[in-house]
Amino acid sequence: MREPFASIREALLNARCWLVLAHEKPDGDSLGCGSALVRRAEVLNKDVIWCGPDEIPEMYAFLYGIERYEVLESVEVPKDSVVVAIDIASLGRTTELLVGENSEDVLIVNIDHHGDNTCYGAINLVREEASSVAEIIWLMYNEFGWEVFSEEALGLYVALATDSGHFRFSNTSSQTHAVAAELLRIGELDPQKIFTQIYENRPxxxxxxxxxxxxxxxxxxxxxxxxxxxxxxxxxxxxxxxxxxxxxxxxxxxxxxxxxxxxxxxxxxxxxxxxxxxxxxxxxxxxxxxxxxxxxxxxxxxxxxxxxxxxxxxxxxxxxxxxxxxxxxx
CATH class of the missing domain: 3.10.310.30 (Diaminopimelate Epimerase; Chain A, domain 1)
Structure with a gap:
């Protein structure tokens, strides 16, 4: 298995608890990927904490596990944890949430597609050419040989679609469309329903x-x-x-x-x-x-x-x- 995928897989499987971090003012990419990882943690019988410094926009309330998301000013890092930082380009307000005796030595897995990412993690998976972090996590799942469950497909599709402007932004590639097609097939998703949930459900x-x-x-x-x-x-x-x-x-x-x-x-x-x-x-x-x-x-x-x-x-x-x-x- 290629690096850094092998290191990430080892870190995720060895940890007792996954601490999934969303960036400030969380968007569809951050939340959709977080939702997928919460479901994967459950599949692997891991404890999971999903949190960030700001509230979730109402338009994403339909994502799996959204009720588990916590708005926190600080989070005590449990022993034997791994931090998964999603779509976070640099250390700052979000990573400052980490406190406690285990916070200094906790292993951070940094998964991102910002070209100016500072590679602050112990393990960094950064792909600027990707349309979204969802596209990277899809690749990660394939490397690991993990079957994608329907709840994960939903989260990753929402992440992919929103961060590509529903496939109209310049970061959209043939790979983006190919991943979207697979997620729709695996999750048996209705793209019109998802679009309505996000864009045609405004207060x-x-x-x-x-x-x-x-x-x-x-x-x-x-x-x-x-x-x-x-x-x-x-x-x-x-x-x-x-x-x-x-x-x-x-x-x-x-x-x-x-x-x-x-x-x-x-x-x-x-x-x-x-x-x-x-x-x-x-x-x-x-x-x-x-x-x-x-x-x-x-x-x-x-x-x-x-x-x-x-x-x-x-x-x-x-x-x-x-x-x-x-x-x-x-």
């Missing part, structure tokens, strides 16, 4: 928030940049939650001539920026200015300034990039 508060966001969206740099700012007051007015912004930034990228879309959301520490781009703009390059990261077409960062100040910084930095690269020339 009215979310639609009101999106409506406000569309009104507040601004075009800059000759229409090549779209920026939208949402304050805590906007959420309160709509009765919305922060999770209701998931997928919103992608809508701004659909505007004619826009090459970069940025959604700025007020949070407790300043502003959270979500960035989406079209070729040739690199979203990760923009996010790195504020110590963020992600993918070439989708990245994010935290800016320790109020929303309006964050907007001015975004306009300045992206404007400089556009001017230097000639992106404003039609």
């Amino acid at each position: 009215i508060r979310k639609m009101r928030l999106w409506g406000k966001a569309f009104i507040k969206a601004e075009l800059h740099l000759s229409g090549r940049l779209c920026v939208c700012c949402l304050t805590n007051g906007d959420f309160e007015e709509c009765g919305a939650k922060k999770e209701d912004t998931e997928h919103l930034v992608n809508e701004f990228l659909s505007i004619k001539d826009v090459m970069t879309a940025v959604l700025l959301v007020e949070d407790e520490n300043g502003t959270k920026a979500s960035i989406r781009t079209r070729e040739p703009v690199d979203a990760r390059e923009i996010a790195r200015i504020w110590s963020g990261g992600g993918h070439v077409r989708a990245a994010g960062c935290r800016m320790e300034v109020p929303v309006e100040e964050a907007k001015e910084l975004i306009l300045k930095e992206i404007g400089a990039i556009y001017a230097e690269r000639g992106y404003l020339i039609k």
Whole structure:
């Protein structure tokens, strides 16, 4: 068996407890893969803890084992545990959850597809070319010779579909479609039903928030940049939650001539920026200015300034990039 698969298999089988970590503001890839791993832990008679620093968006409530997910400020690492970090590019808020006498020496298995992953784990399985972590876990299951159960197929399909924008993002490959086909077959899944659960099951508060966001969206740099700012007051007015912004930034990228879309959301520490781009703009390059990261077409960062100040910084930095690269020339 190829490395690092052999090492991961040994770590998972030897551990008494699996501690499955979701990243902050968990998305479909993180949660779908977590759901699959919770089911696999049960199959192998392992204890399992599934947790993260933030709540699960309601749209993923249908995933297997979702009731086992815990929002924790810290988690005591049990003896004889292995930590499985899913879709987490670097040590930070999520891995800081780990506490206790066993936390310093616990083995971390890092499974990710971010190109800027820092390979912080004792074992690192990072494939930037993969559409999602689900695609990597599918490969891992095949290497191990593990039969995929229907609940796992559901989780992995949700992860694959959401992180590829339902197979329309640039990270989608023939391999992505092949894995999706196998998951649909094995799990006897209904893709229309799954799509409806995720995208056509929205609470009215979310639609009101999106409506406000569309009104507040601004075009800059000759229409090549779209920026939208949402304050805590906007959420309160709509009765919305922060999770209701998931997928919103992608809508701004659909505007004619826009090459970069940025959604700025007020949070407790300043502003959270979500960035989406079209070729040739690199979203990760923009996010790195504020110590963020992600993918070439989708990245994010935290800016320790109020929303309006964050907007001015975004306009300045992206404007400089556009001017230097000639992106404003039609």
